[in-house]
Amino acid sequence: MTNQQGRPLHDFNVELEVYSGPYEWLLALLLNEEIEIFEVPLREIVGLYLDSRSMERENYLERDTDFAGSAAALILLKSRMLSPVFEAEDHQDEETELSPGQLVEKLTLYLKVKRGAEKLRECFVENSGMYPSAHTLPPRPGKLRVESKKVSLAVRRAFSRLVEPSVSHLGPITVSIQDLVAVIQDSLSRGPLSYEELVRDMDRLHSALAFAAAVSLSSRGEVSLSQPEPFGPLTLLPEK
Amino acid sequence: MSESPSATALVEAILLVSERPVSLEGLASAADLSRAEVRDALGKLGEKYSRERSGIVLRNVAGGYQLATNRACAGAVERFRKEARPAPLSGAAYEVLSCVLYLGPMTRGAISAARGVNSDAVVRSLIERDLLAEVGTDRESPGSPALLDVTEGFFIAAGTNSRDDFPPLETLVKPEELDRVRERVEQSRRPSPVPEEES
Amino acid sequence: MSESPSATALVEAILLVSERPVSLEGLASAADLSRAEVRDALGKLGEKYSRERSGIVLRNVAGGYQLATNRACAGAVERFRKEARPAPLSGAAYEVLSCVLYLGPMTRGAISAARGVNSDAVVRSLIERDLLAEVGTDRESPGSPALLDVTEGFFIAAGTNSRDDFPPLETLVKPEELDRVRERVEQSRRPSPVPEEES
Numbered sequence: 001m002t003n004q005q006g007r008p009l010h011d012f013n014v015e016l017e018v019y020s021g022p023y024e025w026l027l028a029l030l031l032n033e034e035i036e037i038f039e040v041p042l043r044e045i046v047g048l049y050l051d052s053r054s055m056e057r058e059n060y061l062e063r064d065t066d067f068a069g070s071a072a073a074l075i076l077l078k079s080r081m082l083s084p085v086f087e088a089e090d091h092q093d094e095e096t097e098l099s100p101g102q103l104v105e106k107l108t109l110y111l112k113v114k115r116g117a118e119k120l121r122e123c124f125v126e127n128s129g130m131y132p133s134a135h136t137l138p139p140r141p142g143k144l145r146v147e148s149k150k151v152s153l154a155v156r157r158a159f160s161r162l163v164e165p166s167v168s169h170l171g172p173i174t175v176s177i178q179d180l181v182a183v184i185q186d187s188l189s190r191g192p193l194s195y196e197e198l199v200r201d202m203d204r205l206h207s208a209l210a211f212a213a214a215v216s217l218s219s220r221g222e223v224s225l226s227q228p229e230p231f232g233p234l235t236l237l238p239e240k
Numbered sequence: 241m242s243e244s245p246s247a248t249a250l251v252e253a254i255l256l257v258s259e260r261p262v263s264l265e266g267l268a269s270a271a272d273l274s275r276a277e278v279r280d281a282l283g284k285l286g287e288k289y290s291r292e293r294s295g296i297v298l299r300n301v302a303g304g305y306q307l308a309t310n311r312a313c314a315g316a317v318e319r320f321r322k323e324a325r326p327a328p329l330s331g332a333a334y335e336v337l338s339c340v341l342y343l344g345p346m347t348r349g350a351i352s353a354a355r356g357v358n359s360d361a362v363v364r365s366l367i368e369r370d371l372l373a374e375v376g377t378d379r380e381s382p383g384s385p386a387l388l389d390v391t392e393g394f395f396i397a398a399g400t401n402s403r404d405d406f407p408p409l410e411t412l413v414k415p416e417e418l419d420r421v422r423e424r425v426e427q428s429r430r431p432s433p434v435p436e437e438e439s
Numbered sequence: 440m441s442e443s444p445s446a447t448a449l450v451e452a453i454l455l456v457s458e459r460p461v462s463l464e465g466l467a468s469a470a471d472l473s474r475a476e477v478r479d480a481l482g483k484l485g486e487k488y489s490r491e492r493s494g495i496v497l498r499n500v501a502g503g504y505q506l507a508t509n510r511a512c513a514g515a516v517e518r519f520r521k522e523a524r525p526a527p528l529s530g531a532a533y534e535v536l537s538c539v540l541y542l543g544p545m546t547r548g549a550i551s552a553a554r555g556v557n558s559d560a561v562v563r564s565l566i567e568r569d570l571l572a573e574v575g576t577d578r579e580s581p582g583s584p585a586l587l588d589v590t591e592g593f594f595i596a597a598g599t600n601s602r603d604d605f606p607p608l609e610t611l612v613k614p615e616e617l618d619r620v621r622e623r624v625e626q627s628r629r630p631s632p633v634p635e636e637e638s
Contacts, residue, residue: 129513
């Protein structure tokens with residue numbers, strides 16, 4: 001498998017007000033909070049992606065999946081920024097103010113891990129479809145070890161997973177993206193809709209979800225978003 | 241090997257992944273070959289896996305074909321079985337065992353419900369390894385599925401005498417987490433809420 | 440075969456009855472052979488089970504030797520077992536594995552921190568697939584979270600023997616790329632031309 005297939009979005013470049021270059025780098029810079037997520041018009045990125053999209057590509061499905069995944073992450077990131085500060089359990093957040101040197105280090109490490117992942121994918125693909133012998137003998141009684149400590153760890157793992165991730169930092173959630181999609185669709189049946197109008201009476205969480213809903217509708221091709229300038233008014237237009 | 245393996249290679253590969261003898265038809269259908277091609281392939285494999293030279297032999301038994309160790313190597317094979325360190329249990333296997341240890345005896349469905357992921361394959365391998373066994377049936381659940389419990393072999397393998405030797409569940413999992421798990425398990429015993437299709 | 444089978448036959452027979460890779464020492468001890476004899480036998484078996492001709496191949500993975508089906512025959516094997524090939528891993532899964540391979544053993548929190556996104560769900564699915572396992576606890580961290588490491592199954596799936604078979608982390612990124620990182624960081628740190636919004 002070639003390297004290119006390993007990174008479906010490797011050749012997707014974006015041309016934005018705040019950044020121009022490979023999309024993958026933009027993600028890395030955003031994740032490390034070097035570019036403010038507010039400065040990045042997600043709508044434009046979706047547009048650029050749709051322009052670059054071609055069903056002729058051999059890996060178009062993989063590209064779409066990758067893009068949808070990362071776009072969803074961006075939406076999450078943006079909505080998190082809009083909600084009260086999340087108190088992370090790990091100590092990583094102490095370094096909110098990274099020096100340029102630390103930032104380069106962090107980004108470099110992430111890039112290496114990402115490259116390592118690409119190599120791994122090649123290894124796994126090359127070695128897939130090899131099945132071991134089924135002619136195994138059962139182990140002799142008494143040979144098998146069950147580690148009690150691992151049983152305890154497994155209990156925690158198995159039983160804790162059903163607990164929903166904590167959303168206490170978000171406050172009570174009384175609305176879903178689906179709800180807001182419905183609201184937008186309903187309003188749009190009466191013509192173009194101003195985002196500002198839409199979120200006027202909403203709190204920050206609702207506004208974030210409304211934004212996510214708008215982006216989601218846009219990526220589904222049901223809505224087109226118009227924002228003549230960064231931070232300018234955003235208008236949702238029904239697609240014919 | 242190129243992308244189109246020989247008939248012999250196909251038959252050989254299938255025989256490796258089948259513990260039980262495979263019929264001529266079974267081989268032909270899986271390898272997408274004619275019976276004549278399979279017969280020809282088996283002839284070649286008979287030479288490759290001959291009793292005279294090879295540690296693995298091709299047997300024609302019980303109406304099918306099977307790879308097996310050469311009897312002449314039985315001593316080494318048995319020594320290997322005595323010495324071999326069995327494969328360590330996977331994370332999934334530990335989860336299933338801990339579910340059954342703390343919440344069992346329980347059905348396959350209840351195990352999957354407690355873990356939130358289908359666990360049938362893991363359960364199968366744990367039964368093969370004599371760490372789980374069927375101990376009865378759950379008559380209250382639709383279809384009276386089998387109830388599974390940990391075996392004596394499990395306690396021996398864990399170096400313990402009984403359930404009491406493991407830390408109490410309450411010290412490991414928060415009460416609200418436990419309630420959720422119990423609720424899921426309980427739900428799995430009820431008839432499916434999915435409306436039945438008319439037939 | 441006469442009563443004294445060849446070294447090659449003994450090694451071959453042992454490999455048939457083991458699903459997992461068997462180490463050189465394990466083979467020598469079970470077959471009662473010297474390491475040199477086992478190595479010689481493995482050389483001969485490498486020819487008998489070559490990727491070019493045979494449906495069964497000899498692999499050297501996870502620090503041992505294993506017989507497995509030739510990947511060119513995977514279609515027939517899957518048809519025979521009526522099982523689809525396991526779904527390929529996601530990009531996120533490879534990133535988590537790469538993290539743990541190069542930086543591990545490490546906790547879930549450390550994996551998430553290195554990747555910049557919560558990775559718990561991915562870790563869970565990798566444990567389920569037996570590619571990651573909990574190997575201990577990090578006593579220094581609050582709550583003593585579990586430490587994760589890659590498993591034997593990981594090295595088998597990757598077709599490698601150990602960590603040493605992977606290119607060192609330092610060689611994965613070219614110096615020019617590192618320069619670009621620096622450059623971009625500097626660029627992005629210049630005062631933004633966009634007026635800051637109140638939040």
